[in-house]
Amino acid sequence: MNANLTLRAQTAISLANPSEVMARLRDHFIEHGTVSGTDDNWRVVFDIGVAEALAGEGAIRFSVAAADATSLAYLQWGVAEHVSEFAPGETPEIVWAGGAQPGAPLPYFREMRVLRATQITPRIRRMTLKGSDLERFSHGGLHVRLLLSPEKGVKPVWPVMAADGRQAWPDGPRPVARVYTIRCIDVDAGEVDIDFVLHEGHETPGASFAREADLGDVVGMIGPGGGELREADRYLLAGDETALPAIGRMLEEMPPGKKVIALIEIADNAERQELQTQADLDLRWLPRDGQAAGTTTLLADAVKALDLPGDDSLFVWTGCEHTAAREIRTYLRRDCGLPRRSNLVAAYWRRGVAGEVEEHD
Numbered sequence: 335m336n337a338n339l340t341l342r343a344q345t346a347i348s349l350a351n352p353s354e355v356m357a358r359l360r361d362h363f364i365e366h367g368t369v370s371g372t373d374d375n376w377r378v379v380f381d382i383g384v385a386e387a388l389a390g391e392g393a394i395r396f397s398v399a400a401a402d403a404t405s406l407a408y409l410q411w412g413v414a415e416h417v418s419e420f421a422p423g424e425t426p427e428i429v430w431a432g433g434a435q436p437g438a439p440l441p442y443f444r445e446m447r448v449l450r451a452t453q454i455t456p457r458i459r460r461m462t463l464k465g466s467d468l469e470r471f472s473h474g475g476l477h478v479r480l481l482l483s484p485e486k487g488v489k490p491v492w493p494v495m496a497a498d499g500r501q502a503w504p505d506g507p508r509p510v511a512r513v514y515t516i517r518c519i520d521v522d523a524g525e526v527d528i529d530f531v532l533h534e535g536h537e538t539p540g541a542s543f544a545r546e547a548d549l550g551d552v553v554g555m556i557g558p559g560g561g562e563l564r565e566a567d568r569y570l571l572a573g574d575e576t577a578l579p580a581i582g583r584m585l586e587e588m589p590p591g592k593k594v595i596a597l598i599e600i601a602d603n604a605e606r607q608e609l610q611t612q613a614d615l616d617l618r619w620l621p622r623d624g625q626a627a628g629t630t631t632l633l634a635d636a637v638k639a640l641d642l643p644g645d646d647s648l649f650v651w652t653g654c655e656h657t658a659a660r661e662i663r664t665y666l667r668r669d670c671g672l673p674r675r676s677n678l679v680a681a682y683w684r685r686g687v688a689g690e691v692e693e694h695d
Protein backbone atom coordinates (compact mmCIF):
# COMPACT_ATOMS: atom_id res chain seq x y z
CA MET A 335 0.00 0.00 0.00
CA ASN A 336 1.00 3.65 -0.55
CA ALA A 337 3.44 4.86 2.12
CA ASN A 338 1.23 7.89 2.96
CA LEU A 339 -1.69 5.67 3.80
CA THR A 340 -0.59 5.08 7.34
CA LEU A 341 -4.00 4.66 8.97
CA ARG A 342 -5.43 1.18 8.58
CA ALA A 343 -8.37 -0.97 9.61
CA GLN A 344 -9.32 -4.59 8.93
CA THR A 345 -12.36 -6.78 9.22
CA ALA A 346 -13.36 -10.33 8.29
CA ILE A 347 -17.01 -10.61 7.32
CA SER A 348 -18.69 -14.04 7.29
CA LEU A 349 -21.07 -14.50 4.38
CA ALA A 350 -23.02 -17.34 2.81
CA ASN A 351 -21.43 -16.71 -0.57
CA PRO A 352 -18.32 -14.55 -0.30
CA SER A 353 -17.21 -14.98 -3.94
CA GLU A 354 -20.53 -13.73 -5.27
CA VAL A 355 -20.50 -10.68 -2.99
CA MET A 356 -16.88 -9.98 -3.92
CA ALA A 357 -17.75 -10.04 -7.61
CA ARG A 358 -20.66 -7.64 -7.12
CA LEU A 359 -18.56 -5.28 -5.04
CA ARG A 360 -15.77 -5.33 -7.59
CA ASP A 361 -18.16 -4.52 -10.46
CA HIS A 362 -19.64 -1.69 -8.46
CA PHE A 363 -16.30 -0.17 -7.46
CA ILE A 364 -15.10 0.00 -11.09
CA GLU A 365 -17.22 3.16 -11.38
CA HIS A 366 -15.68 4.75 -8.30
CA GLY A 367 -11.99 3.86 -8.36
CA THR A 368 -9.20 1.90 -10.07
CA VAL A 369 -9.68 -1.83 -9.56
CA SER A 370 -6.88 -4.39 -9.95
CA GLY A 371 -6.19 -8.01 -8.97
CA THR A 372 -8.21 -11.18 -9.36
CA ASP A 373 -11.81 -12.10 -8.56
CA ASP A 374 -10.71 -13.55 -5.20
CA ASN A 375 -8.17 -10.92 -4.26
CA TRP A 376 -8.70 -7.40 -5.53
CA ARG A 377 -7.83 -3.89 -4.53
CA VAL A 378 -9.46 -0.57 -5.34
CA VAL A 379 -7.60 2.71 -5.29
CA PHE A 380 -10.02 5.56 -4.49
CA ASP A 381 -9.29 9.28 -4.17
CA ILE A 382 -9.44 8.87 -0.39
CA GLY A 383 -7.43 5.66 0.04
CA VAL A 384 -7.27 1.97 -0.78
CA ALA A 385 -9.53 -1.00 -0.05
CA GLU A 386 -8.37 -4.60 -0.46
CA ALA A 387 -10.55 -7.71 -0.36
CA LEU A 388 -9.46 -11.32 -0.04
CA ALA A 389 -11.92 -14.20 -0.31
CA GLY A 390 -11.55 -16.80 2.44
CA GLU A 391 -13.48 -19.85 3.66
CA GLY A 392 -17.00 -18.45 4.17
CA ALA A 393 -15.74 -14.90 4.65
CA ILE A 394 -14.21 -11.85 3.01
CA ARG A 395 -11.23 -10.18 4.64
CA PHE A 396 -11.18 -6.44 4.04
CA SER A 397 -8.31 -4.13 4.68
CA VAL A 398 -8.61 -0.36 4.20
CA ALA A 399 -5.90 2.29 4.37
CA ALA A 400 -6.03 6.09 4.24
CA ALA A 401 -3.95 9.16 5.03
CA ASP A 402 -6.40 10.72 7.52
CA ALA A 403 -9.05 9.63 10.01
CA THR A 404 -11.98 10.99 7.96
CA SER A 405 -10.96 9.10 4.83
CA LEU A 406 -10.37 5.90 6.82
CA ALA A 407 -13.82 6.16 8.42
CA TYR A 408 -15.42 6.81 5.01
CA LEU A 409 -13.78 3.64 3.65
CA GLN A 410 -14.98 1.59 6.63
CA TRP A 411 -18.48 3.03 6.21
CA GLY A 412 -18.43 2.33 2.46
CA VAL A 413 -17.39 -1.31 2.94
CA ALA A 414 -20.12 -1.90 5.55
CA GLU A 415 -22.82 -0.21 3.44
CA HIS A 416 -21.92 -2.04 0.25
CA VAL A 417 -21.47 -5.47 1.78
CA SER A 418 -24.91 -5.15 3.39
CA GLU A 419 -26.37 -3.99 0.06
CA PHE A 420 -24.73 -6.73 -2.01
CA ALA A 421 -25.52 -9.60 0.39
CA PRO A 422 -29.33 -9.38 0.34
CA GLY A 423 -31.14 -11.46 2.93
CA GLU A 424 -28.09 -11.57 5.21
CA THR A 425 -27.28 -9.42 8.20
CA PRO A 426 -23.52 -9.81 8.27
CA GLU A 427 -21.74 -9.02 11.51
CA ILE A 428 -19.05 -6.43 10.85
CA VAL A 429 -16.49 -5.52 13.49
CA TRP A 430 -13.44 -3.48 12.56
CA ALA A 431 -10.02 -3.69 14.14
CA GLY A 432 -8.32 -0.29 13.83
CA GLY A 433 -9.90 3.07 13.07
CA ALA A 434 -12.06 5.02 15.51
CA GLN A 435 -13.33 3.01 18.49
CA PRO A 436 -17.05 2.16 18.75
CA GLY A 437 -18.78 4.99 20.64
CA ALA A 438 -16.05 7.52 19.78
CA PRO A 439 -16.95 10.79 18.00
CA LEU A 440 -17.13 10.40 14.21
CA PRO A 441 -13.82 11.60 12.72
CA TYR A 442 -15.83 13.54 10.11
CA PHE A 443 -18.08 15.30 12.65
CA ARG A 444 -17.54 18.73 14.23
CA GLU A 445 -19.73 20.63 16.66
CA MET A 446 -19.98 24.21 15.41
CA ARG A 447 -21.39 27.43 16.90
CA VAL A 448 -23.03 30.35 15.16
CA LEU A 449 -20.51 33.19 15.13
CA ARG A 450 -22.06 35.71 12.72
CA ALA A 451 -25.02 36.15 10.39
CA THR A 452 -24.82 38.42 7.35
CA GLN A 453 -27.61 39.21 4.90
CA ILE A 454 -25.90 38.86 1.50
CA THR A 455 -28.99 39.52 -0.66
CA PRO A 456 -32.69 39.68 0.28
CA ARG A 457 -32.93 35.89 -0.15
CA ILE A 458 -29.48 34.69 0.94
CA ARG A 459 -28.27 34.73 4.55
CA ARG A 460 -24.68 33.79 5.31
CA MET A 461 -24.12 32.01 8.60
CA THR A 462 -20.54 31.93 9.82
CA LEU A 463 -19.97 28.87 12.00
CA LYS A 464 -17.02 28.42 14.31
CA GLY A 465 -15.37 25.15 15.23
CA SER A 466 -11.96 23.55 15.57
CA ASP A 467 -9.74 21.20 13.58
CA LEU A 468 -11.35 22.09 10.22
CA GLU A 469 -8.44 21.36 7.85
CA ARG A 470 -10.06 18.19 6.45
CA PHE A 471 -13.15 20.24 5.50
CA SER A 472 -11.08 22.39 3.14
CA HIS A 473 -10.59 19.68 0.49
CA GLY A 474 -12.14 16.50 -0.85
CA GLY A 475 -15.67 17.85 -1.38
CA LEU A 476 -17.58 21.11 -1.05
CA HIS A 477 -20.62 19.90 0.85
CA VAL A 478 -21.57 19.14 4.42
CA ARG A 479 -24.57 17.67 6.17
CA LEU A 480 -25.68 20.07 8.87
CA LEU A 481 -27.31 18.48 11.92
CA LEU A 482 -29.85 21.01 13.16
CA SER A 483 -31.71 21.15 16.43
CA PRO A 484 -35.18 19.55 16.06
CA GLU A 485 -36.59 22.44 18.10
CA LYS A 486 -35.16 25.82 19.07
CA GLY A 487 -33.36 25.56 22.41
CA VAL A 488 -33.09 21.73 22.35
CA LYS A 489 -29.56 20.39 22.06
CA PRO A 490 -29.68 17.16 20.04
CA VAL A 491 -27.49 14.10 20.46
CA TRP A 492 -24.69 13.58 17.94
CA PRO A 493 -24.00 10.33 16.09
CA VAL A 494 -20.95 8.28 17.13
CA MET A 495 -18.84 5.56 15.52
CA ALA A 496 -20.53 2.16 15.35
CA ALA A 497 -18.51 -1.07 15.53
CA ASP A 498 -19.33 -1.76 11.87
CA GLY A 499 -17.91 1.60 10.74
CA ARG A 500 -21.28 3.26 10.23
CA GLN A 501 -23.06 5.65 12.61
CA ALA A 502 -24.77 4.86 15.92
CA TRP A 503 -27.14 7.18 17.78
CA PRO A 504 -27.13 7.65 21.53
CA ASP A 505 -30.54 8.02 23.20
CA GLY A 506 -31.99 11.53 23.07
CA PRO A 507 -33.45 14.02 20.61
CA ARG A 508 -32.07 13.45 17.14
CA PRO A 509 -31.12 16.38 14.93
CA VAL A 510 -32.62 17.14 11.52
CA ALA A 511 -30.11 16.82 8.67
CA ARG A 512 -29.88 19.15 5.67
CA VAL A 513 -27.16 19.35 3.01
CA TYR A 514 -25.33 22.64 2.43
CA THR A 515 -22.18 23.92 0.74
CA ILE A 516 -19.14 25.38 2.42
CA ARG A 517 -19.02 28.69 0.57
CA CYS A 518 -15.80 29.72 2.25
CA ILE A 519 -13.50 28.17 4.85
CA ASP A 520 -10.78 29.72 7.01
CA VAL A 521 -9.00 26.81 8.66
CA ASP A 522 -6.72 29.00 10.83
CA ALA A 523 -9.64 31.01 12.20
CA GLY A 524 -11.79 27.85 12.53
CA GLU A 525 -14.63 29.39 10.51
CA VAL A 526 -16.90 28.25 7.67
CA ASP A 527 -19.42 30.39 5.79
CA ILE A 528 -22.64 28.75 4.66
CA ASP A 529 -25.07 30.67 2.43
CA PHE A 530 -28.68 29.70 3.14
CA VAL A 531 -31.51 30.37 0.70
CA LEU A 532 -34.39 31.84 2.72
CA HIS A 533 -37.01 30.00 0.68
CA GLU A 534 -40.72 29.78 1.29
CA GLY A 535 -42.34 26.69 2.81
CA HIS A 536 -44.24 25.59 5.90
CA GLU A 537 -41.58 23.70 7.84
CA THR A 538 -38.09 24.44 6.61
CA PRO A 539 -35.50 23.46 9.24
CA GLY A 540 -32.58 24.64 7.09
CA ALA A 541 -33.97 28.02 6.05
CA SER A 542 -35.52 28.55 9.51
CA PHE A 543 -32.17 27.94 11.18
CA ALA A 544 -30.69 30.76 9.11
CA ARG A 545 -33.62 33.05 9.92
CA GLU A 546 -33.86 32.34 13.64
CA ALA A 547 -30.52 31.12 15.02
CA ASP A 548 -28.94 33.18 17.77
CA LEU A 549 -25.22 33.75 18.09
CA GLY A 550 -23.72 30.82 20.00
CA ASP A 551 -26.37 28.32 18.86
CA VAL A 552 -24.92 24.87 18.24
CA VAL A 553 -25.06 22.90 15.00
CA GLY A 554 -23.44 19.60 14.00
CA MET A 555 -21.43 19.36 10.79
CA ILE A 556 -20.58 16.14 8.95
CA GLY A 557 -18.34 16.03 5.90
CA PRO A 558 -16.89 16.97 3.59
CA GLY A 559 -18.65 15.19 0.76
CA GLY A 560 -19.50 15.35 -2.90
CA GLY A 561 -17.22 15.57 -5.86
CA GLU A 562 -14.90 18.31 -6.94
CA LEU A 563 -14.60 19.62 -10.50
CA ARG A 564 -12.84 17.38 -12.95
CA GLU A 565 -9.96 18.79 -14.98
CA ALA A 566 -11.00 20.38 -18.28
CA ASP A 567 -10.12 23.44 -20.37
CA ARG A 568 -13.68 24.70 -20.49
CA TYR A 569 -16.54 24.53 -18.01
CA LEU A 570 -20.25 25.12 -17.97
CA LEU A 571 -21.52 25.75 -14.43
CA ALA A 572 -25.31 25.90 -14.21
CA GLY A 573 -27.49 26.19 -11.13
CA ASP A 574 -30.18 27.96 -9.18
CA GLU A 575 -29.55 29.94 -6.00
CA THR A 576 -29.00 26.78 -3.90
CA ALA A 577 -26.01 25.99 -6.14
CA LEU A 578 -24.73 29.56 -6.20
CA PRO A 579 -22.49 28.93 -3.15
CA ALA A 580 -20.89 25.95 -4.92
CA ILE A 581 -20.54 27.84 -8.21
CA GLY A 582 -19.07 30.87 -6.38
CA ARG A 583 -16.50 28.72 -4.63
CA MET A 584 -15.58 26.76 -7.76
CA LEU A 585 -15.08 30.02 -9.65
CA GLU A 586 -12.87 31.40 -6.87
CA GLU A 587 -10.71 28.28 -6.93
CA MET A 588 -10.43 28.11 -10.72
CA PRO A 589 -6.95 28.86 -12.14
CA PRO A 590 -6.37 31.50 -14.84
CA GLY A 591 -6.76 30.37 -18.44
CA LYS A 592 -9.96 28.35 -18.02
CA LYS A 593 -12.99 29.38 -20.01
CA VAL A 594 -16.22 29.24 -18.00
CA ILE A 595 -19.86 29.89 -18.80
CA ALA A 596 -21.95 30.26 -15.61
CA LEU A 597 -25.75 30.18 -15.86
CA ILE A 598 -27.38 31.11 -12.56
CA GLU A 599 -31.12 31.17 -11.97
CA ILE A 600 -32.18 33.67 -9.27
CA ALA A 601 -35.46 35.10 -7.97
CA ASP A 602 -34.79 38.55 -9.41
CA ASN A 603 -31.95 40.96 -10.10
CA ALA A 604 -31.64 41.89 -6.40
CA GLU A 605 -30.14 38.41 -5.95
CA ARG A 606 -27.10 39.05 -8.15
CA GLN A 607 -23.79 38.70 -6.32
CA GLU A 608 -20.24 39.75 -7.11
CA LEU A 609 -18.33 36.59 -8.00
CA GLN A 610 -14.52 36.54 -7.95
CA THR A 611 -12.52 34.45 -10.40
CA GLN A 612 -9.27 34.34 -12.33
CA ALA A 613 -10.99 32.36 -15.08
CA ASP A 614 -12.27 33.85 -18.32
CA LEU A 615 -15.92 34.07 -17.17
CA ASP A 616 -19.09 34.55 -19.19
CA LEU A 617 -21.69 35.03 -16.41
CA ARG A 618 -25.40 35.00 -17.23
CA TRP A 619 -28.04 35.65 -14.55
CA LEU A 620 -31.48 34.15 -15.17
CA PRO A 621 -34.08 35.99 -13.05
CA ARG A 622 -37.43 34.27 -12.47
CA ASP A 623 -39.05 37.67 -11.93
CA GLY A 624 -42.09 36.60 -9.96
CA GLN A 625 -42.31 32.93 -10.92
CA ALA A 626 -41.86 30.48 -8.04
CA ALA A 627 -38.58 28.58 -7.62
CA GLY A 628 -38.71 25.12 -9.16
CA THR A 629 -41.52 25.95 -11.60
CA THR A 630 -39.64 27.33 -14.58
CA THR A 631 -37.57 25.91 -17.43
CA LEU A 632 -35.22 28.92 -17.39
CA LEU A 633 -32.09 26.98 -16.57
CA ALA A 634 -32.76 24.03 -18.89
CA ASP A 635 -33.66 26.42 -21.73
CA ALA A 636 -30.44 28.37 -21.20
CA VAL A 637 -28.37 25.16 -21.28
CA LYS A 638 -30.15 24.01 -24.44
CA ALA A 639 -29.49 27.34 -26.14
CA LEU A 640 -25.71 26.79 -25.92
CA ASP A 641 -23.72 25.13 -28.65
CA LEU A 642 -22.14 22.29 -26.65
CA PRO A 643 -19.43 19.98 -28.00
CA GLY A 644 -20.31 16.26 -27.92
CA ASP A 645 -16.95 15.27 -26.42
CA ASP A 646 -15.19 15.81 -23.10
CA SER A 647 -13.31 19.01 -23.94
CA LEU A 648 -16.00 20.67 -21.78
CA PHE A 649 -17.01 19.70 -18.24
CA VAL A 650 -20.59 20.48 -17.27
CA TRP A 651 -21.53 20.90 -13.59
CA THR A 652 -25.16 21.46 -12.62
CA GLY A 653 -27.02 21.78 -9.30
CA CYS A 654 -30.71 22.71 -9.20
CA GLU A 655 -34.27 21.57 -8.55
CA HIS A 656 -35.05 17.91 -9.30
CA THR A 657 -37.20 18.37 -12.42
CA ALA A 658 -34.78 20.81 -14.00
CA ALA A 659 -31.85 18.50 -13.16
CA ARG A 660 -33.56 15.59 -14.88
CA GLU A 661 -34.27 17.60 -17.98
CA ILE A 662 -30.71 18.90 -18.18
CA ARG A 663 -29.19 15.46 -17.56
CA THR A 664 -31.31 13.88 -20.28
CA TYR A 665 -30.47 16.68 -22.68
CA LEU A 666 -26.72 16.47 -22.08
CA ARG A 667 -26.42 12.71 -22.23
CA ARG A 668 -29.09 11.72 -24.74
CA ASP A 669 -29.46 14.71 -27.03
CA CYS A 670 -25.88 16.03 -26.96
CA GLY A 671 -24.25 12.62 -26.45
CA LEU A 672 -21.89 13.95 -23.78
CA PRO A 673 -19.95 11.11 -22.17
CA ARG A 674 -20.93 10.47 -18.55
CA ARG A 675 -17.49 11.42 -17.22
CA SER A 676 -17.85 14.92 -18.67
CA ASN A 677 -20.88 16.01 -16.67
CA LEU A 678 -22.17 16.01 -13.11
CA VAL A 679 -25.82 16.91 -12.71
CA ALA A 680 -27.21 16.94 -9.17
CA ALA A 681 -30.72 17.54 -7.84
CA TYR A 682 -30.19 19.93 -4.91
CA TRP A 683 -33.80 20.01 -3.80
CA ARG A 684 -37.20 18.84 -4.97
CA ARG A 685 -40.27 21.03 -5.12
CA GLY A 686 -42.89 19.82 -2.60
CA VAL A 687 -40.46 17.40 -0.89
CA ALA A 688 -38.71 18.09 2.43
CA GLY A 689 -35.15 17.03 3.11
CA GLU A 690 -32.60 15.23 1.02
CA VAL A 691 -33.19 14.32 -2.59
CA GLU A 692 -31.79 10.84 -3.15
CA GLU A 693 -31.15 11.15 -6.85
CA HIS A 694 -27.64 12.30 -7.75
CA ASP A 695 -25.98 12.43 -11.11
Ligand SMILES: Cc1cc2nc3c(=O)[nH]c(=O)nc-3n(C[C@H](O)[C@H](O)[C@H](O)COP(=O)(O)OP(=O)(O)OC[C@H]3O[C@@H](n4cnc5c(N)ncnc54)[C@H](O)[C@@H]3O)c2cc1C
Pocket residue numbers: 477512513514515516528529530531532533534535536537538539540541542560575576577579580627628681682683684685686687688689690
Ligand atom coordinates in the same frame (compact mmCIF):
# COMPACT_ATOMS: atom_id res chain seq x y z
C1 LIG B 1 -25.02 18.92 -2.38
C2 LIG B 1 -26.01 19.98 -1.98
C3 LIG B 1 -25.57 21.24 -1.61
C4 LIG B 1 -26.50 22.23 -1.25
N1 LIG B 1 -26.04 23.46 -0.89
C5 LIG B 1 -26.93 24.44 -0.51
C6 LIG B 1 -26.48 25.72 -0.07
O1 LIG B 1 -25.29 25.99 0.03
N2 LIG B 1 -27.43 26.63 0.26
C7 LIG B 1 -28.79 26.35 0.20
O2 LIG B 1 -29.60 27.22 0.53
N3 LIG B 1 -29.22 25.13 -0.19
C8 LIG B 1 -28.33 24.18 -0.54
N4 LIG B 1 -28.79 22.94 -0.91
C9 LIG B 1 -30.22 22.73 -1.00
C10 LIG B 1 -30.86 22.44 0.36
O3 LIG B 1 -30.31 21.27 0.93
C11 LIG B 1 -32.37 22.26 0.16
O4 LIG B 1 -32.93 23.43 -0.37
C12 LIG B 1 -33.08 21.86 1.44
O5 LIG B 1 -34.33 21.33 1.08
C13 LIG B 1 -33.31 23.03 2.39
O6 LIG B 1 -33.87 22.52 3.59
P1 LIG B 1 -35.05 23.24 4.38
O7 LIG B 1 -35.08 22.59 5.69
O8 LIG B 1 -34.87 24.71 4.29
O9 LIG B 1 -36.35 22.87 3.55
P2 LIG B 1 -37.05 21.42 3.50
O10 LIG B 1 -37.60 21.04 4.83
O11 LIG B 1 -36.06 20.46 2.91
O12 LIG B 1 -38.21 21.63 2.46
C14 LIG B 1 -39.45 22.25 2.84
C15 LIG B 1 -40.16 22.71 1.58
O13 LIG B 1 -39.38 23.73 0.97
C16 LIG B 1 -39.13 23.44 -0.40
N5 LIG B 1 -37.78 23.93 -0.76
C17 LIG B 1 -36.58 23.43 -0.41
N6 LIG B 1 -35.59 24.17 -0.92
C18 LIG B 1 -36.18 25.16 -1.63
C19 LIG B 1 -35.68 26.25 -2.40
N7 LIG B 1 -34.38 26.49 -2.54
N8 LIG B 1 -36.57 27.08 -2.98
C20 LIG B 1 -37.91 26.88 -2.86
N9 LIG B 1 -38.44 25.86 -2.13
C21 LIG B 1 -37.58 25.01 -1.53
C22 LIG B 1 -39.22 21.92 -0.48
O14 LIG B 1 -39.56 21.52 -1.78
C23 LIG B 1 -40.31 21.61 0.53
O15 LIG B 1 -41.57 21.75 -0.05
C24 LIG B 1 -27.87 21.94 -1.26
C25 LIG B 1 -28.29 20.65 -1.59
C26 LIG B 1 -27.38 19.69 -1.95
C27 LIG B 1 -27.86 18.30 -2.31
